[in-house]
Amino acid sequence: MAREVRPLFLARQSYRRRRLMDIARLMPFLGAFGFLLPVLWAGSARTSSGMIYLFAVWGLLILGLALMAGPISRAEAEPDESGRDGHEETEEP
Amino acid sequence: MLSFNLLVAVCLAYVVLLFLIAFAAERQAATGDRPWLRSPLVYTLSLSIYCTAWTFYGAVGYAARSGLEFLTIYLGPTIVMLAWWGLLRKLVRIGRTERITSIADLVSSRYGKSTLLGVLVTLIALIGTTPYIALQLQSVTLSFAVFTEGGAENLNATALWCAAGLALFTIVFGTRKLDVNERHHGVVAAIALEAVVKLFALLAVGIFVVFFVASGPGDIIGLIDASPIDVWDLQPERWMTLTFLAGAAFLCLPRMIHVMVVENADERHLTTASWAFPLYLFLMSLFVVPIAVVGLAMMPIGANPDLFVLTVPLALDRDGLAMLAFLGGFSSATSMVIVAAIAVSTMVSNHIVMPIWLRSARSGATVSGDLRQVVLVARRVTIAAVLLLGYLYYRLSGGGAALAAIGLISFAGVAQVLPALLGGIFWRGATRVGAAAGVIVGFTIWAWTLFLPSFGETGVIGAAVLAEGPWGIGGLRPYALFGIEGLDPVVHSVVWSMSFNTLAFLLGSFLSFPTPLERLQGASFVNALSPGRGARSWAVSAAGAEELLVMSQRIVGGRDAQALFEAEAADQGKEGYLPEVTPEFLERLERMLAGSVGGATAHAMVAQITGGASVSVDDLMKVADEAQQIMEQSARLEAQSAELGRTAQQLRVANEKLMSLSVQKDAFLSQISHELRTPMTSIRSFSEILRQSEGLAPEERQRYAGVIHDEALRLTRLLDDLLDLSVLENGQVTLNTREASLDAVISGALVAAGAEEQGLKVVRDAGAADIRIVTDPDRLSQVFINLISNARKYCDAEAPTLSIVTRDLGDRVIVDFIDNGSGVPGRAQELIFEKFSRLSDQKAAGSAGLGLAICREIMGRLGGSIRYLPGQGGGAFRVSIARAGLRAA
Secondary structure, X not given: OOOOOOOOOOOXXXXXXXXXXXXXXXXXXXXXHHHHXXXXXXXXXXXXXXXXXXXXXXXXXXXXXXXXHHHHHHHHHOOOOOXXXXXXXXXXX | OOOHHHHHHHHHHHHHHHHHHHHHXXXXXXXXXXXXXXXXXXXXXXXXXXXOHHHHOHHHHHHHHHHHXXXXXXXXXXXXXXXXXXXXXXXXHHHHHOOOOOHHHHHHHHOOOXXXXXXXXXXXXXXXXXXXXXXXXXXXXXXXXXXXOOOHHHHHHHHHHHHHHHHHHHHHHHOOOOOOOOOXXXXXXXXXXXXXXXXXXXXXXXXXXXXXXXXXXXHHHHHHHHOOOOEOOOOHHHHHHHHHHHHHHHHHOHHHHHHHHHOOOOOOHHHHHHHHHHHHXXXXXXXXXXXXXXXXXXXXXXXXXXXXXXXXXXXXXXXXXXXXXXXXXXXXXXXXXXXXXXXXXXHHHHHHHHXXXXXXXXXXXXXXXXXXXXXXXXXXXXXXXXXXXXXXXHHHHOOOHHHHOHHHHHHHHHHHHHHHHHHHXXXXXXXHHHHHHHHHHXXXXXXXXXXXXXXXXXXXXXHHXXXXXXXXXXXXXXXXXXXXXXXXXXXXXXXXXXXHHHHHHHHXXXXXXXXXXXXXXXXXXXXXXXXXXXXXOEOOOOOXXXXXXXXXXXXXXXXXXXXXXXXXXXXXOOOOOOOOOOHHHHHHHHHHHHHHHOHHHHHHHHHHHHOOOEOOHHHHHHHHHHHHXXXXXXXXXHHHHHHHHHHHHHHHHHHHHHHHHHHHHHHHHHXXXXXXXXXXXXXXXXXXXXXXXXXXXXXXHXXXXXXXXXXXXXXXXXXXXXXXXHHHHOOOOOOOOEEEEHXXXXXXXXXXXXXXXXXXXXXXXXXXXXXXXXXXXXXXXXXXXXXXXHHHHHOOOOOOXXXXXXXXXXXXXXXXXXXXXXXXXXXXXXXOOXXXXXXXXXXXXXXXXXXXXXXXXXXXXXXXXXXXXXXXXXXXXXXXXXXXXXXXX
């Protein structure tokens, strides 16, 4: 399939929108890191402190998602001039 | 203590409320006015069916036994929700564009609407869901048991009544009609309410425990530190495996795909759910550890920690709170069972019953009669069967601890679909063979290492096989594959099944070649978030629109089918209900049918009528070619426009030249008319004198006749020149080639031009002395004569001098004619060799401006050239003569 010609540089607003989407894609890795970090101190932690840590990370992630929800849905509503945000793949015939 | 009867009454009242809510929602949806049904909040709450009774009651028990490990069950889905932008949004988009009806449909559609994969995933879902339903029945009966002392025989009856009631609700609201969108507004509304009830119940118990039993959060921390679970016994491999498993199950559980993808009314709801659902999970698990530690501290040793949510309020005589908690657990169980039963029944009817029905009915999709009844009956029977199976499973397993472990086992089973699912939506290279191989391998390993052993040593796998392996092969022991012992059974099973599943999926995909439909679907799934669609899945066919209409009416009903056909016909500019059967129309029709009976069945039915005019590899290549051609065409256009630009530039230059030539020609014509008229005028007047005057003296007559003769000669010369040029230009000249001395040619030309007599001083060098050339000397001489005459006529010096310089360059000989006049100005140098061009208006010489043009033509014929030579201090011409390179014309 023809690869679409994407602009090489973007205006400030579109640039921000792209970075916002980058953060959105990064979130699961951030979350996995935070939730799997306790593996490092396995056996030496107390339940109470572990609980506080996990709920703190959890709360921060939820806060991050909630803060992003507004801007990202607005960004989604506006047409992106590139027309694409997913990664494209080309199939070899 | 609450009486059992009161409990039953409250339960019934609650169920009646659910019926009413569901009914109201259906009514509202039917009128088309449904603002709250479509709200993101309802969508988020419907996702909460992830939290079943197992998590409602079980989480506290889990926490009481293993501390914080229960959190992994919520952290996995949180990570998946964090990936909503790249993953869930894509799933939901695919679900909407492809009209996905279930996880089996999703996988089957991706891999070329494969019936085999649909059946496989349906079986996994069925096997994974049945024990889970049993678990829900168990939790409901256990919670009933808390309120009734003894009466075990009542428990089984409770479970049976419960199953029956759920079946009734599910059948009434889950299979009311065969919807083209497969959405159940009543069910969604009811489970949203249940989600609120269970969250509210757990929060109420939690707040009661933290602030009324204990004295605030600080006290709870103290209680935790003093409890048996004060040290966080984190087993890394279990922590990671369970987090992964929970995330995978969240994506692959049939009921989750159902609420998340199939029931999704608006893609934007996902934006809200992305943070609101993790928040829901956060709140659901916030008070789990406090309830567990308070229960552990105040309840007698041996009390079932799974029921702390109920028993702690009861022990403190908070009957109302206990009732609320009971309703919360009841809600968790019922909502899960309802949605799971709908999801499984949809799969069974679309992927097992319909294909069998289609195959068994010889005439297939074309016979008349309402197919919807077949589908609906299949679903109702399946719902009843699934619940009955769940009940039987509960009875046979005998409840108890063995059943409690089934939650994770079930998760691990449905997670086997994950590689095919993720591979399908992110990798175009994934094929049906790979997906089927992965699912089968993973499912087999899971069944061998986790599911079958879960029935205990008296079950399918005996103690001997567990300890020694089948036929004494130690490497195949269910809990120690390849002889690796000592692993936690769940970790062991998940690691091996997922690894071999993924490996088989990748290998199968690498080694097989997908069908055209698979490739088409693959492209459309992987590029779901990109605008624009690729190829159509149907080629042009000769299918009759009427047959298609008959079939559609049987599946979606007369009204919807006729509406689609009429709209399509109107789009095509036709009247009535029968549009042209175009590939686009077939595509749309198949989509609509897929919403009711699943992609694979819809495709098969349409294929039956169209005679299998499905897309071919050639068609796919054509689409790719078209794109390529468009690119090539635009490149070609660009090149062409550049070419056009260049040509236009050349044309402009040529045009300027033509204009200037045209002006010259006009001037020449007027001049030549003048030239012709001048001699003509004198010839006419003198001849008139001769005719009219009788008495002329003979010498006068002689003189007049002489004038007439001279003028006639002048005319002849002019006409000769024109004729000569015309002959030369047309290439009709005959050259008389022979060897000649250049010196002789120049001398002859000087004499013929009469240069010396006219006062032109000629300076010659001796260079020409012994140069011999092979040429046409007469023609060459003509050129020289012309150049010498020009010098004589136009040299404006006081004492005109012409130098003739000869040089021998080997293969060529150069003769320069240089005078000492003012020469030819720069801008005119280009033009002097053109026909009819004259530098000045000196017409005294009687020249018509043809001399140099004739010279150029002659030299061209002789294989040489003549050019103006600037920068010589006067008019200068260089004649270059090829020594022997004559061209015969």
